[in-house]
Amino acid sequence: MPAPAAKTVAREAESNSAFEATARAGYVANGLVHLVIGVIVLVIAFGGRAEGDQAGALKAVAGAPLGFVLVWVIAIALGALGVWHIAEGVLARDRSGDVKGAARKWGRRAAEWGQGLVFLALGLIAAAVAVGARPDAEQTAEAASRGLLYLPGGPIALFLIGVGIGAGGVAFVVMGVRRSFRKRVRIPEGALGRSVAVAGIVGFVAKGLALVIVGVLLVIAAVRDDAETAGGLDGAVDALLNLALGPLLVAMVGAGLVAYGVFTVARARYARM
Numbered sequence: 001m002p003a004p005a006a007k008t009v010a011r012e013a014e015s016n017s018a019f020e021a022t023a024r025a026g027y028v029a030n031g032l033v034h035l036v037i038g039v040i041v042l043v044i045a046f047g048g049r050a051e052g053d054q055a056g057a058l059k060a061v062a063g064a065p066l067g068f069v070l071v072w073v074i075a076i077a078l079g080a081l082g083v084w085h086i087a088e089g090v091l092a093r094d095r096s097g098d099v100k101g102a103a104r105k106w107g108r109r110a111a112e113w114g115q116g117l118v119f120l121a122l123g124l125i126a127a128a129v130a131v132g133a134r135p136d137a138e139q140t141a142e143a144a145s146r147g148l149l150y151l152p153g154g155p156i157a158l159f160l161i162g163v164g165i166g167a168g169g170v171a172f173v174v175m176g177v178r179r180s181f182r183k184r185v186r187i188p189e190g191a192l193g194r195s196v197a198v199a200g201i202v203g204f205v206a207k208g209l210a211l212v213i214v215g216v217l218l219v220i221a222a223v224r225d226d227a228e229t230a231g232g233l234d235g236a237v238d239a240l241l242n243l244a245l246g247p248l249l250v251a252m253v254g255a256g257l258v259a260y261g262v263f264t265v266a267r268a269r270y271a272r273m
Contacts, residue, residue, distance in 0.1 A: 010087035019080065024268045026081025026119060029074040031264030033057045033122070034207075034257050041237055041254030045247045053233040054122060055137040058129040068130050075126035082119030084273070089113040137232045145218065146227035158230070159222035166215025172208030176201045186270045196270070199263040206256020210236050 036057035040050045050056060062071045089112030092105050128135060148154040175181050181200050187193045213236035221230035231238070240249045 007090055010090040019084070020273055022077060022080040023084035023273065024081075024271065025073075025077040026079075026084070027268035027271060028265050029077040029126075030081070030119070030122070031261045031266075031268070032061075032074065033261070034203075034264060035261030036060055037233070038254045038256070038258030038261055041257060042251055044237055044241075045251035045254055047247075051137070051234055053137045055125055055129070055135045056234065058126050059134060062129050071126050071130040075123045075130055078119050078123035078126060082116045082121075082123060085112045085116035085119060089116065138234045141230050141232045141235065142227050145221050145230035149222070149225055149227055155222045155225055159219055162215045162218030162220075162222060164215070165218060166212050169208045169211030169213075169215055172204050172211060174208075176204030176208060184272050185267055186272060188270065196263060196266045199259040199266070202256050203260025203263045206253050207260050210253055210257070213239055 033054055034057075037053065040056060040060065043050055051059070058071055058074070061067050061074070064070070089109040092108045092112065125135060145158055148158050151157070179197065179201060181204060182197070185196075185200075187196050210233055214232060217229055217231050217235055217239060221227055237250055237253070240246050240253065243249060
């Protein structure tokens with residue numbers, strides 16, 4: 001599709017109030033998923049056994065009475081949010097006209113499109129769970145890593161993927177520490193605003209640390225040529241449990257993911273869209 005036509009479609013989509021409402025619901029869906037993940041990780045920290053990742057959270061929701069209906073709603077909302085971010089990337093503009101401005105525009109496009117693909121992928125996972133599939137994210141990550149390692153240059157590709165995920169995690173931590181997430185959210189005044197801001201700080205740092213660990217696991221898998229080392233969020237939790245004070249660290253991550261879920265639900269109301 002030519003660029004002008006793509007921008008026209010993106011503008012028309014973003015001007016549709018029903019589409020915006022559905023995309024905002026995507027933040028609620030994402031927040032709910034993170035709340036469930038956080039609770040599951042807390043259960044694991046105190047000795048329980050469960051899948052502490054997105055697939056595990058969605059399967060837990062699907063197991064509730066009429067849970068498959070809620071999972072379908074989550075799938076649709078996450079898909080709409082993914083499309084919204086892709087449209088945001090298409091409409092990113094450079095007002096300065098210089099090289100730095102162009103770099104910022106394409107940087108924002110890459111960030112928006114990356115987020116869009118993540119939400120679309122989560123929406124597809126939710127849809128799969130809604131129709132009865134029971135994906136295992138940990139086994140999928142290991143199988144994908146194993147397949148990649150067999151390819152020429154596969155270990156290098158896996159290494160770079162790990163570095164990319166780790167860098168994304170660092171970006172989350174920085175956003176939490178510097179509170180730069182406030183640029184995309186109209187945080188209200190008073191006690192409510194302070195609570196939302198604190199949830200954002202704690203949540204972004206916790207999610208960032210989890211992503212850094214996932215990235216490190218992939219890098220180790222690439223260096224050792226061992227797909228068994230690779231893993232997703234569930235693998236990151238297991239890695240933390242093997243450290244000194246592991247259960248305490250896992251509990252802190254779980255609480256942080258709950259905070260991130262709370263912030264993301266609030267973002268549905270206050271996001272600048």
